[in-house]
Structures are given as C-alpha cells and as structure tokens.
Amino acid sequence: MAGPVRRSGGVGRLDPGACAAREVLDRVADKWSLSVVAVLGDGELRFSELKRTIEGISPRMLAVTLRGLERDGIVTRTVYSAMPPNIAYRLTKMGATLWEATAPLLEWANLHLPAIEVARNAYDSRVRGDVEITVSGR
Secondary structure, rough: OOOOEEOOOOOOOOOOHHHHHHHHHHHHHHOEEEHHHHHHHOOOOOOOHHHOOOOOOOOHHHHHHHHHHHHHHOEEEEEEEEEEEEEEEEOOOOHHHHHHHHHHHHHHHHHHHHHHHHHHHHHHHHHHHHHHHHHOOO
C-alpha cells in the first residue's frame, strides 16, 4: 500500500488520488490550525490561554480546531484534577514535527507581508482602473 503522499509526473506534484493527504492538508492549513500549532510550539497551554493568545478566534472555533487536531494526533488534551478541573493542550511528537515543518512558512509570510500588501493594493488599483475604463468607454 502506498503512503498518503505520492509523487507523480515530477518533483513536487501530488498524485491526484492522494485524497488522504489532501484531507490532512485541509486540516493543518485551515484558518486556525496553524495558529494553534504555532502557539503550542512554545509549550502546553490551557484553553483560556490559547483563546487570549490567538487574536480573533471564537471559543467555539477554538474548541472545533482543538478537537480536529486532537483527532488527527497533532494535539493532546490533558485533564488535571483540580477544582475547577484544569484542561491543557500540547503538541504531540507528530505535532512538533508539523510545527517544525510549518514554522518556516509562517516566518516567510510574516517577512513578506508588507510586500504582499503592496502587491494587493497595486492589483486592486489596476482592477478598479480597468473597471472604470470599461464602464466609461461605453
């Protein structure tokens, strides 16, 4: 049986039949999962600490994201007996490898964010200009 990621037709191309790999990539590349993995890359945190650290995430979305990452074996949930119960999350060994693999991508995004904003603004200006020319050209 082949692994979930197969190469076909050259380096860097995923086999279209590698559905399992696409499912995993959908999980880890969604809007919130990489943020959770990045924050947990520094160590174990409680739900409320994660919520405070990840700007813009709702409690429901954080819970859904943590459940999915736990199901995929990327995050582990530990319940400490205390009053009230203390629940903490941390990366598994596999989750740590995901953090190692994605940290350079996040660094790249942060480094290039100003240039991306400039490119977006230039594109938006061109598109708005094209629309105005087309409309006024009638």
